[in-house]
Amino acid sequence: MNRKRICLITSGHPPFDERIFWKFGKSLTESGFSVAIICSTQEISKVVDGISITGFEGNSFPKKTKIEYFYSLINQFNPDLIICSEMLPVFAALKFKKENPNTKIILDITEWYPENVAFKFNGIKRWIKYFQLLLPYRYILLKVDHLTIGEVSKKKRYDFIARSKPKTIIGYYPVAKYFNSKKSDLLKEEIVLGYAGVITFERGIKNLLQTCISIAGKFPKKKFKLLLFGRFTYQQEETEFREIISEIKNLTVELVDWTDYDKMSPIIEKMDICFDLRKRNFIYSNSLPIKIFEYMACGKPFIYSDIKPIRVEMDFNKFGFLIDPENEKEIVSAIESYLNNPNLAYQHSMNARKIIEDNKNWESESKKLIDLVSKLLM
DSSP states (O other): OOOOEEEEEESSSOTTOIIIIIIIIHHHHHTTOEEEEEESEEEEEEEETTEEEEEEEOTTSOHHHHHHHHHHHHHHHOOSEEEESSHHHHHHHHHHHHHSTTOEEEEEEOSOTTHHHHTTSOHHHHHHHHHHHHHHHHHHHHHSSEEEESOHHHHHHHHHHTTTSOEEEOOOOOOGGGOOOOOOOTTSSEEEEEEEEEEOTTTTHHHHHHHHHHHHHHOTTSEEEEEEEEEESOHHHHHHHHHHHTTOSSOEEEEEOOOOGGGOHHHHTTOSEEEEOOOOOHHHHTSOOSHHHHHHHTTOOEEEEOOHHHHHHOOGGGTEEEEOTTOHHHHHHHHHHHHSOHHHHHHHHHHHHHHHHHTSSHHHHHHHHHHHHHHHTO
């Protein structure tokens, strides 16, 4: 019996992206489907864990050229179903579907689009760009067969602009088997304050550093380390950051480069309290962050920017604090709450891991993906 072929296509993510490869790709492969990943972010051609991965370096290509490359690679794999992570690959998928009408197309939505592009501009240019992108986006929403959406807050938009299109929420939850829970111990001599993810000033890294310096000054009998697990996006910001930390005396700062998804846990396990102090712009304030679940999977209490999706979707009081990321006193106060009451940190650690084990894990979430794909391919 021939296995059904599924192609995952991305124009904006690396081939080993945690959602595309580690979640969608591996779950579909383990369920008996033949899976290929096609990306335009790097040159690659290999098979990993039974998944065929093909990529080309197309970041500088015109859109039409990139679409033709995608179309050519789709043709080679000849899929029964195509899952696209962005708008651009959908045009290549639709071209293939025109010649192969039984092929199904899913658009997997995890970003605020077109805001994530248009809002890089200011003034009237922002809104001109927004509507320039919105029109073709509305077109492809009508043409695909199904929408998968990463969170409830984003689904509301598509209930409005693509009312009749079938939708399934498939959450960002972590693959629990890759994460070990290590409860935070705030009685030990050195306290590790940590952050995991893309490192930029917009995500509050300078605020976090200043907060760590302040808390170290308030608890002189303890040693403090700031552990940053990730990679700077901008060289200028990294240079400035390294210049600042070179002059700090009461705080150790360690930077650990990003690694594969299944190797993240040992680094996060070293953290006692985890942070994300991102600015509350439109994109961040309306997006449920992925890293919060990875912190929880490792049994870590967290201090996070106060954003609506966390309040709406999660009972955050059981495992963390939400704060104003611009208010250093408020952030310091949240840290003090843990340092002055280690039992609270321990209880938050226990609660966080339990929530992941009970229902917010990919092992449970993947069943929705497999059920959806199986129904579309019937």
